[in-house]
Every structure is written in structure tokens, then in C-alpha cells.
Amino acid sequence: xxxxxxxxxxxxxxxxxxxxxxxxxxxxxxxxxxxxxxxxxxxxxxxxxxxxxxxxxxxxxxxxxxxxxxxxxxxxxxxxxxxxxxxxxxxxxxxxxxxxxxxxxxxxxxxxxxxxxxxxxxxxxxxxxxxxxxxxxxxxxxxxxxxxxxxxxxxxxxxxxxxxxxxxxxxxxxxxxxxxxxxxxxxxxxxxxxxxxxxxxxxxxxxxxxxxxxxxxxxxxxxxxxxxxxxxxxxxxxxxxxxxxxxxxxxxxxxxxxxxxxxxxxxxxxxxxxxxxxxxxxxxxxxxxxxxxxxxxxxxxxxxxxxxxxxxxxxxxxxxxxxxxxxxxxxxxxxxxxxxxxxxxxxxxxxxxxxxxxxxxxxxxxxxxxxxxxxxxxxxxxxxxxxxxxxxxxxxxxxxxxxxxxxxxxxxxxxxxxxxxxxxxxxxxxxxxxxxxxxxxxxxxxxxxxxxxxxxxxxxxxxxxxxxxxxxxxxxxxxxxxxxxxxxxxxxxxxxxxxxxxxxxxxxxxxxxxxxxxxxxxxxxxxxxxxxxxxxxxxxxxxxxxxx
Numbered sequence: 001x002x003x004x005x006x007x008x009x010x011x012x013x014x015x016x017x018x019x020x021x022x023x024x025x026x027x028x029x030x031x032x033x034x035x036x037x038x039x040x041x042x043x044x045x046x047x048x049x050x051x052x053x054x055x056x057x058x059x060x061x062x063x064x065x066x067x068x069x070x071x072x073x074x075x076x077x078x079x080x081x082x083x084x085x086x087x088x089x090x091x092x093x094x095x096x097x098x099x100x101x102x103x104x105x106x107x108x109x110x111x112x113x114x115x116x117x118x119x120x121x122x123x124x125x126x127x128x129x130x131x132x133x134x135x136x137x138x139x140x141x142x143x144x145x146x147x148x149x150x151x152x153x154x155x156x157x158x159x160x161x162x163x164x165x166x167x168x169x170x171x172x173x174x175x176x177x178x179x180x181x182x183x184x185x186x187x188x189x190x191x192x193x194x195x196x197x198x199x200x201x202x203x204x205x206x207x208x209x210x211x212x213x214x215x216x217x218x219x220x221x222x223x224x225x226x227x228x229x230x231x232x233x234x235x236x237x238x239x240x241x242x243x244x245x246x247x248x249x250x251x252x253x254x255x256x257x258x259x260x261x262x263x264x265x266x267x268x269x270x271x272x273x274x275x276x277x278x279x280x281x282x283x284x285x286x287x288x289x290x291x292x293x294x295x296x297x298x299x300x301x302x303x304x305x306x307x308x309x310x311x312x313x314x315x316x317x318x319x320x321x322x323x324x325x326x327x328x329x330x331x332x333x334x335x336x337x338x339x340x341x342x343x344x345x346x347x348x349x350x351x352x353x354x355x356x357x358x359x360x361x362x363x364x365x366x367x368x369x370x371x372x373x374x375x376x377x378x379x380x381x382x383x384x385x386x387x388x389x390x391x392x393x394x395x396x397x398x399x400x401x402x403x404x405x406x407x408x409x410x411x412x413x414x415x416x417x418x419x420x421x422x423x424x425x426x427x428x429x430x431x432x433x434x435x436x437x438x439x440x441x442x443x444x445x446x447x448x449x450x451x452x453x454x455x456x457x458x459x460x461x462x463x464x465x466x467x468x469x470x471x472x473x474x475x476x477x478x479x480x481x482x483x484x485x486x487x488x489x490x491x492x493x494x495x496x497x498x499x500x501x502x503x504x505x506x507x508x509x510x511x512x513x514x515x516x517x518x519x520x521x522x523x524x525x526x527x528x529x530x531x532x533x534x535x536x537x538x539x540x541x542x543x544x545x546x547x548x
Contacts, residue, residue: 003032020051021053024057037065091246091247094252107142109248121181124185136185155183160187182198188227200243206226212269212270220271221505222505229261230261267295272296307461311328331433340353347457354430359393367416401424452515463522475530480509483498498516500513
């Protein structure tokens with residue numbers, strides 16, 4: 001929000017003091033704001049900036065904002081203030097030797113605590129939704145066995161992750177009776193964003209799932225990596241909020257000492273196309289000279305510039321094009337989605353593309369209750385179409401609207417009601433931008449081809465071809481990919497050509513949100529990006545742009 005406000009008021013003249021909280025999280029937009037505030041302070045000496053965090057590299061921030069160019073410390077323009085917080089002691093326990101399976105070890109540790117410790121709730125940190133749900137199921141079964149054996153204290157096991165419906169997330173804050181112990185199995189969402197009263201025991205698996213971008217392959221993935229020391233200490237601190245506690249680390253003390261001090265900032269591991277767009281829109285012509293707190297890799301910058309040029313958002317001198325580039329920059333979305341939306345009027349399908357773009361911003365539309373998975377899958381198949389995930393999501397959205405946004409209907413079809421309501425809100429926001437830019441309001445009237453071609457107009461860079469092995473390879477960089485098991489195209493006869501929204505990495509590289517296309521559409525809609533090769537193949541053109 002702050003960065004968007006700067007687009008209207010570059011010097012933030014309405015404010016005399018600004019406070020950046022949770023600065024240690026180092027999100028893309030936190031780092032953009034930090035760099036912009038440094039530039040603003042050079043023109044507005046009266047502006048006070050407070051950077052706050054519980055686990056901050058304070059010296060790095062102080063030195064970054066300090067405008068004193070002399071050796072006289074009395075002329076420093078920034079300083080560190082330390083405020084003691086009220087915390088309780090937390091005892092740290094390490095394992096003696098590495099565990100082969102931290103999921104199994106986490107379950108065993110929960111049960112040991114439950115059987116040997118008198119009171120206090122348990123918070124276990126895992127890497128992602130799949131692990132969380134696996135452990136929740138295992139613990140629920142173990143809790144049933146204990147109850148049947150006559151144990152008086154019962155377990156209430158609850159998941160906590162970003163894609164969980166808010167009604168389910170709120171359950172972790174509910175009080176329980178003295179005869180019940182809560183066990184919350186969470187991702188790193190529970191590290192700093194929330195405080196849960198009653199936690200006395202923390203179990204730390206030692207890993208976290210982060211988004212990482214490889215500029216060599218142009219693939220953005222979710223990867224599991226060891227936590228940083230700062231994150232490990234933040235996790236342990238969850239046990240000392242209201243009382244003294246204990247933290248069980250499922251790794252050795254020697255391994256802890258080898259961990260990095262802090263997590264790599266998003267700026268150094270993300271697709272930078274949205275960052276560059278924002279900076280260009282704010283009048284930062286030479287983004288390579290922007291004062292980044294942690295400068296991103298040069299190759300990531302170059303790759304992002306080339307993508308934006310291919311989308312038509314930048315000219316060959318890396319200036320925002322008018323009107324397309326300026327308009328893309330106004331969308332709070334991945335530039336590929338913005339391009340797709342802006343082209344939708346030309347394809348006569350702006351109504352459908354609005355719904356698809358909105359749905360693609362929402363996680364976990366399909367719900368899979370542990371004891372009703374087969375039934376949920378049967379219900380979900382009613383929406384599936386052979387063209388792929390984008391049109392399937394369109395079907396879900398249109399059915400939701402047709403049934404008057406009914407929560408009961410969502411429950412019957414195992415759909416995330418609050419997620420769908422959120423999609424309607426996002427759609428309205430995007431619709432206002434299309435109205436502003438005079439994009440014609442049109443519908444394809446059930447014809448899928450204009451919708452699919454419009455998707456290609458935005459996502460042509462994310463194209464892949466199926467090979468004889470059954471695996472896909474990207475056209476741009478020959479990266480091997482596979483269709484994600486959650487896709488409606490998984491386990492079906494694989495289409496020859498596809499485009500996709502993103503790639504995640506687990507055991508392999510998986511494409512998510514996949515749609516079948518015709519190869520001729522790539523040549524027709526992105527002739528500047530692809531050229532015809534031999535044997536019915538395509539190859540990507542290499543385009544160089546310079547940001548002087």
C-alpha cells in the first residue's frame with residue numbers, strides 16, 4: 001500500500017513519521033519501500049523513519065539509512081534504539097544425531113511431550129500444507145489410541161497454514177478445557193505473524209519452504225531449505241510468550257551452528273519483473289542503480305527486463321511503454337496476468353478472463369477433508385474440462401455465482417467458500433481497472449478458443465512441450481517439467497503443448513495451473529519471442545535489452 005501511495009505522492013508529503021514493522025521478513029515490497037524511503041529522506045530531511053523488528057540486523061539498517069559521509073559520529077543521521085520485551089525463559093533441546101524422517105520424529109516428540117509433561121499446548125513447525133495435514137492425521141489417530149487406553153488428558157490437533165480457510169485458522173485461538181491439550185501443526189506462518197496463548201512447547205523441524213527464482217532457467221519454485229538462526233530463535237520464542245517453555249529442535253546443535261544467520265531476502269530469490277515495473281512507474285529510470293538494501297543478482301534483473309520487453313511493457317531502452325507498460329504497472333498482479341487482462345477485450349472474452357485471473361489469485365479453492373477425499377474428488381470432477389485448470393476454475397467461479405454465492409453449495413461441493421468470496425472481491429478490483437483503461441466488456445459466450453488464446457497472449461513465455469518420455473520441456477530453456485498432481489490434466493493423456501502459471505519443486509519440477517494450447521498460437525501471438533524450428537518444434541528467440 002505504501003509503495004502504491006508513492007505513485008501518487010512520490011515524497012509522501014502527508015507524513016512526517018513512517019514506521020516499518022516486521023522488517024526482518026524482508027519481503028519484496030518491504031525492501032522496495034526501504035530503498036524508496038532512503039531516496040525520499042535525501043530530499044526530505046524532516047521525514048522520520050522507524051524500522052522495527054524483534055529479530056533485526058540493526059546495524060545493517062542503521063548503516064543503510066545513515067547519511068553521514070564523514071568520520072564524525074556526532075553527525076550520524078540514524079541510530080539504534082533497543083526496547084526490552086517481556087519474555088520467559090525457553091530451554092532448548094537438540095537431538096544427538098540427525099533423524100532420517102523429521103515428520104515421523106515430530107509425531108513421536110508430540111506424543112512424548114503429551115505423555116510426560118503435565119500441561120501446556122504444543123506448536124510444531126513443518127514446511128508446508130502436505131506435511132502439516134500428514135502429521136495432523138497421524139496425531140489424530142495416535143490420540144484415539146491413547147483415549148481408548150484410558151488416558152485422561154485428550155489431544156485437540158489443529159492445522160495452521162496460509163491456504164487454510166480463516167474459519168479453520170481461528171480455531172487455534174480458541175480456549176480448551178483443562179482436560180484437553182492443543183497441538184498446533186503449522187508452517188512458518190506461526191513464526192511472527194500471530195501469537196497463540198498457552199504454547200509451552202515448540203517442535204522445530206529445522207526446515208522452511210521458500211519461493212526461489214532461478215534466472216538461468218526462468219523458473220520460480222517453492223523449495224525446502226534449512227531455516228536460518230534468526231527463524232529458529234523466533235520459533236523457539238513462541239514457547240516463552242506467556243510462561244517458561246521448552247523447544248525441541250529436530251536437528252543437532254552442530255547443525256544449528258552451521259545455519260545461516262538470516263533468511264535470504266525475497267529480493268535476492270524472486271522474479272523481479274513486478275519490482276522493476278513498480279520502480280519504473282515511480283520514475284526510477286535506471287533500476288540497476290536503485291539503492292537496494294540487499295542488491296538482487298544481476299542476472300535476475302536482466303531476465304526480468306527481457307520478460308517485460310517481451311510482454312510489451314518496456315521498450316528497447318527499458319522505458320515503460322505507453323499506454324501498455326504504464327497500464328501493466330497499475331495492476332497488483334504478476335505482469336503476465338496484467339497483459340492477459342489488458343488483451344482480453346481484443347479476444348472478446350474480458351468477462352471470462354476477469355474471472356480466471358481472480359480465481360488464480362486464491363489458494364486452495366478445492367477442499368479435501370481427510371475422511372472425505374474420494375467424495376470431494378468426485379464432486380470436483382464436475383467442474384473439470386479437458387482444456388485444463390484455467391477453464392476449470394472459470395467453471396467453478398461461474399457455478400458459484402449461479403448458485404448465489406451459497407456457502408451451503410460450497411460445502412456440498414467441497415469448495416473453499418471464503419476463498420470464492422475473496423475471488424469475487426478481487427474480480428471487482430480488476431474490473432475497475434479494465435473499465436478505467438476502456439477494455440471492452442465482452443464474453444466469448446461459451447467458446448473456449450478465444451479464452452485460451454488470450455491466456456497464451458500473457459503466458460507465452462511459460463510454454464512447454466510434451467516429449468516421448470511423458471515429461472515436458474520448456475521452450476525457453478529446455479527445463480524438464482511435470483504436470484502437478486492437483487491439475488485436472490494429471491493422469492490424463494498429456495496434451496502436446498501447454499502453458500502454466502508457475503512451477504513448484506518437490507521431488508521434481510511441477511507445473512501448476514496448466515492449460516492445453518496449440519503450438520501455432522505461440523507463433524501467432526508471440527512472433528517476437530518464438531520462431532519455428534525443425535521437426536515441428538519451436539525455439540525461443542534471445543532478446544537483449546539495456547537499462548542505462
